[in-house]
Amino acid sequence: MKDDTSLDQSEGIKGCTMPSSLLWAVDVYGRVYSLSTAGQQWEQCRDAHLEFKRVAAVQQCCWAIACDHQIYLNVHASDLPIRYQEEAYENQRWNPVDGFSDRLLPSDRWQWSDVTGLQQQPFDSFRLPSENWEWEADWYVDENFGGEPTEKGGWTYAIDFPATYTKDKKWNSCVRRRRWIRYRRYKARDTWAKIPSEDARPLPDPFNDISCGGWEISDEPQGRLSLWAVSLQGKVWFRDGIHHHNPEGSAWEEVQVPGEVVQISCGPGDLVWAVLWEGQLLVREGIGRDCPKGSSWVVVESPSSEVGAIHVAVGVNVVWAVTKDHKVWFRRGINSHNPCGSGWIGMVGEMVMINVGINDQVWGISREDRAVYFRQGVTANELSGKAWKAVSVPRDGDRSHSSASASSLPSAGCFFSGEVRVQSQGSVLSDVDSESERTSGGAPTTPEPEVPKPRIPKVTSDSFISELVSDRESHLGRRDGGAAGSSIPEEDQGADQDGKGPPALVLSPSVSGGQDPQWSNVDLEEAQTHLAVGSASDTAETSSLSSVATYNLGLEEPCGADDHPLWAWVSGGGCVVDSHSQLNWFNSSSGMSSSAQSMSLSITPAQTAAWRKQIFEQLSERSKREMENFRHYEQAIEQSVWVKKGSMQWWRDWKPHKWVDVRFALEQFSGTDGNKDGILFIYYTFNDEKKYLHAFINEVTILVPVLNDSKHTFAIYTAERTKQRWPIRLAAPTELEMHDWLALLSVSCCDSRGIQGPPSKQAIWSVTCKGDIFVSEPLPKLEASPYPMPCDQMFWRQIGGHLRTVESNSLGVVWGIGYDHTAWVYTGGYGGGFFQGLASSTDNIYTQTDVKSVYIYENQRWNPVTGYTSRGLPTDRYMWSDASGLQECTKANTKPPSPHWTWVSEWTVDYSVSGGTDREGWQYAADFPATYHGYKTLKDFVRRRRWARKCKITTTGPWQEVPPIPLSDVTLLPCMAQANVEQVPLWAISNKGDVLCRLGVTTETPAGTSWLHVGTDQPFKSISIGGAHQVWAIARDGSAFYRGSVSAQNPAGDCWYHIPPPPRQKLKQVSVGRTSVYTVDDNGNLWYRQGLTPSYPQGSTWEHISNNVRKVSVGPLDQVWIIADKVQGSHSLSCGTVCHRLGVQPMEPKGQSWDYGIGGGWDHITVRGNSLEAPRISMAVLPNSAAAGQPVPRSPLPVRNQDMNGSAVGC
Secondary structure, eight states, rough: OOOOOOOOOSOOTTTTSSOOOOOEEETTTTTTEEETTTTTSBBEEETTOEEEEEEESSSSSSEEEESSSSSEEEEEOOSOOOOOEEEEEEEEHHHHHHHHSSSSOTTSSEEEEESSSBBBBOOGGGGOTTEEEESSSSEEEEEEEETOOTTTTTEEEEESSSSBSSSSSOOOOEEEEEEEEEEEEOOOOSSSOOOOOOOSOOOOOOOOEEEEOTTTTTTTTTTOOEEEEEESOOOOEEEOBBBBBBOOOSSEEEOSSSSSSEEEOOOSSOEEEEEESSSSEEEOOOSSOTTTOOOOEEEESSSSSEEEEEEEEESSSSSEEETTTTEEEESOOOOOOOOOOOOEEEEEEEEEEEEEEEEEGGGEEEEOOOOOOOOOOSSSSSOOSSSEEEOOBBBTTGSSSSSSSSOGGGGGHHHHHHHHHOOOOTTOOOOOOOOOHTTTOOOOBBSSOOOOOOOOOOOOOOOOOOHHHHTHHTTTTTOOOOTTTTOOOOOOOOHHTTOOOOOOOOOOOHTTSSSSOOOOOSOOOOOOOOOOSTTTTTTTTOOOOOOOOOOOOSSSSSTTTTOOOOEEEOTTTTTOOOOOHHHHHOOOOOOOOOHHHHHHHHHOOOHHHHHHHHHHHHHHHHHHHHHHHHTSSSOOOEEEEEEEEEEEEEEOOOSSSOOOEEEEEEEEEEESSSSSEEEEEEEEETTTEEEEEEEHHHHHHHHEEEEEOEEEEEEEHHHHHHHHHEEEEEEESSHHHHHHHHHHHHHHHHHHHTTSSSSTTEEEEETTOOOOEEEOOOGGGGGOOOSSGGOOOOOOEEEEOSSSEEEEOOOTTEEEEEEOOOOEEEEEEBBBBBBBBGGGGGGOEEEEEEEEEEEEEEEEETTTEEEESSOOTSSOSEEEEEEESSSOOOTOOOOOTTTTTEOOOOOOEEEEOOOOOOSSSSSEEESSOOOOBSSOOTTOEEEEEEEEEEEEEEEEEEEEESOOOOOEEEOOOOOOTTOOOSOOOEEEEETTEEEEEEEEEEESOOSSSEEEEOOOOOOOOEEEEEEEGGGGEEEESOOOOETTTSSSTTTSSSEEEOOOOOOOOOEEEEEEEESEEEEEEESSSSSEEEEOOOOOOOSSEEEEEESSEEEEEEEETTOEEEEEEEEESSSSEEESSEEEESSBBTTTTTOOOEEEEEOOOOEEEEEOOOOOOOOOOOOOGGGGTTTTTTTOSSSSOOOOOTTTTGGGOOO
16 A cells, blocks of 8 residues: 655654555565555565665655666655646736737846746746656646636736736736646656756766655755765765655755765754765764755764774664674764764664664664564664564565475465466576476486575675675675676585586576576675475586576475565665554564474364363373472472662752762562562762662652753652652663663552552543653542541652643543644553553554743843843843743753754744734833833833744654644543443633534543534633533633533533633633632632532632642542642742642532642643542541541531532432
8 A cells, every 4th residue: 555645744654543654675686575564565566677776765755776876766656646837927018009919128027937037938948857747738827816816818917027916907007917837747656767867967976875854854845855865986966856746856966075975874854874985974964944955064983993884874863873794883862953973882683784764663684684674662762672573574476486395395285286486587586497497408307415505695786885895895896707607616515525516507498588697786695506396306407697596495494585585675764663553574474484384284273272281281290290299398488589770870868969879779579479569779978988768669659750951860759758849869871771760660669559551540640841641540538538648648650641731531531732732532551651561551552742842032121322232231130041031041052851852943033922022022121020011111121032942752652643623721521430421521722712522522432523613702721611511611811701501412502601700810720520610810829619509500709719829620529639839848849739629528619728749840630530439437436536636527428419510410
């Protein structure tokens, strides 16, 4: 299945939603194959009449170098045509005699010109770029102007050239013009089309290497590609003008290089690396939208000091290299700020070449067996992957060339019918021939005493650069010059030692066809072996051509050329896979030996069952016998213990606070009952005395990655340290080690608490200010009264993905919204991100991306001489700063939030600032800091403007995108876990402020089916649905609205009721529970809506509850949780802390006080899925509560009124 024709790869790069895509490869005989991600065999490109050396694939096309050193292009067919519009303008001027005519003034433009009038363009000047194009029709007049039809003839009028044209003729219209259009269509689809040379300049040198990429360069026009090539003389060329409407490009442009280049690699973004003859590497810098060729080269030394590099492959954030000894190397520290990286890491395996594709997935060709290998475990958080795995699938013609001959598989006649097809003349390596064909040349058949071991072809300089670079002197100009009938002696042959000459091979007419044999683009060693006929006793004497390798096909081992493909090149640039893709490439039985195949054909299921039963009985008997002999011994080991150690840095808790080198150890043990626990140890030295800290694993409440530019740090919280707001902070040497420790500690913490698998439907979800997602499994005593469980004892575990907000309900439906307003729905998995193995589910994990803006402020002060200038007073803030003005932030030194993020745009002025801006983006105020406004007054002596730059993160998690409308808020109906709801009501607000209702949301299809637009007279910014389908919303002007008549039968309701906000306040967020409505205003005040009744659901007044509140979430039991700022810790105030409202009861819905949980650094929480009822406590159990100073409830918990919320109370 082919992908879409468009060359635009900037959209849809998600493995879970993309159709099947292709992996391309070239074998050592120059044949091109493709392997679909949904297929199980290599498909040969039948259209390829030439032999090819290299291919460079992207999703919609594939570039290649043939053995004639010319460039070829294969554009995949699709329903979307590739059309290009040619246009020419006919210009006329009015004169009193002839009226409008083609008699123009000498100073006028050409009669036939381009839109500017500066270039002459008559019809006959338009030529098809190549024979791969065709005209769709003849020239015709465009009779539309600005989307509106013109008068007959398509003329537009103006006073003079050039001027503003109108479709209506006026009294002073002295000139006119009209546009002629003709379309040309690209017709060479699904075929190899030769790229034509330019007539205006000489053809570049013959090409030896090619690489395609560049579709993700920041702000680049969609559909644009970058094509780099290397000539035989070591020059580098760039193909200009490749885009969707011109897939062939326009011209070759030479790029100067500081040496001779042998190979080049271009990634999807702005990474371009090349290899020099001397083994050094070059990195191209300055690549961007306006300069796709880049500006300069930087030299990077070879990974090995002894041998140079021969091959390099780059992706978005990775660089892989191969040295002359075929060792594989990974370049660490690659990102958009540092395309050169920081150092090399040696990897396992020996490869002849490497290729990096989409999602930084890696393919290679092994040196040992020339098989294609796929790098498993490559994720955005672990770019180096885990291990190599062979791609073991057959080719489309391999069914006729089995790994076992007819003699070794007598029972396989039903599969092969005793007949083997002869390979076409286009292939150099011969396959198994029939007995008559082998003997037709008159050669006597003699028994073969010894069968030589097959050898793998060695590819020379004409087709593979690795051998050329590794031994340039010995291979330059080398060619085997023997005649067609000459033979090449076999190395270490017993026959040669006995003084016998090699036997001769007479080619059968069916193979040679009476013509000279075709020459391959490769030279092959060990070309003399022996062909076996139908039986092992009938063998033919063999010889070989200088470029032909033959193999024994009569053994039980798969030795035939078509049974084990020998690959020379692989390209995954168009293959959309990731670490979670389900591929059928690794389970093929094509690599099974013929002996195993013959065995599987002869074994019946009854025999298999009998053997299994017999083996099980024998094992059971042996186990019983051995246990009987040792039953009187006591158990020697009651628990297993293992320890993992490492070196880290620890942020010292006392002054002077600084990072200290420590030894970090995790000791985990498991008892005979299967329970697991562990202890963390931190060994440090203070005043030359060795000391240690420790923390029990079952006391750890959360592990939080702390992302910054300087160190790879994470924080460990316990209940006590949560109260103090002072965690244990550790820094790992590398990002990979930090992720390994976090994953290991997370698994240990979950094991000690008996938590496994995905979150429950009752889980409490939260999001940090960094976008990390955490969940906590609530206990029934969390909402108990009067003695609830302290929320600082809650255990939180991380879930993969990156979101800004998340919303859930007790039916298991969970939605999230990213920083780029993309909607995501929870798939039911767990893990993702840096969680691998047992810490992550193997399915329901998908690639997730998010984009957010980084802001800095440009500040200026006014002085009477120069006006506003960047020279401020000594007491002023930095002239380039953050929002507070306390930290200097310039365009140059401002980095993305962490190494996981990459810039995807340049700095631009942000006009969407609260308070408004002028035309240049400035805000004015009397002084720093103050209230800013978007206009200048006489009292304004300072001004600022905000600059924004977008960055992007790519990760994995149990989330799938819900296209296509970007959202700013989402809400789900809170209900009880046992509720019977056919469709879950879901409301949302788009980033434009439109109110939407999602239809078709169920537990089986949580993503729903379609959006229903709900009309409003102004844009909204927050929405929440509560019990009895109460829908409340906040408009952008800060006022509240209630939606009337919403029900299961009328999901969109009828009308909006306006509810004024509290005096002098602007509301920003609302959350509705079963009977309670809470809002938060712009000043951080939390408000409760009084007077809500079934007959008057709008309520009566607002009552102030608390301040310093950022977000509020009201659950299905009316429980209230918030994100609070300025919470007192042991060292300082903490911003972004999870807090729980205590004392919330049906008779007192506002509660009494706050309990502080995890924080700071939290930005969002939702408890709308927690419907666990608190255990009922009778008053008789607490006779001394008042005497003990404990708060006593006013009355026992009453039975809830089922009519309070209408029909939704029971849900």
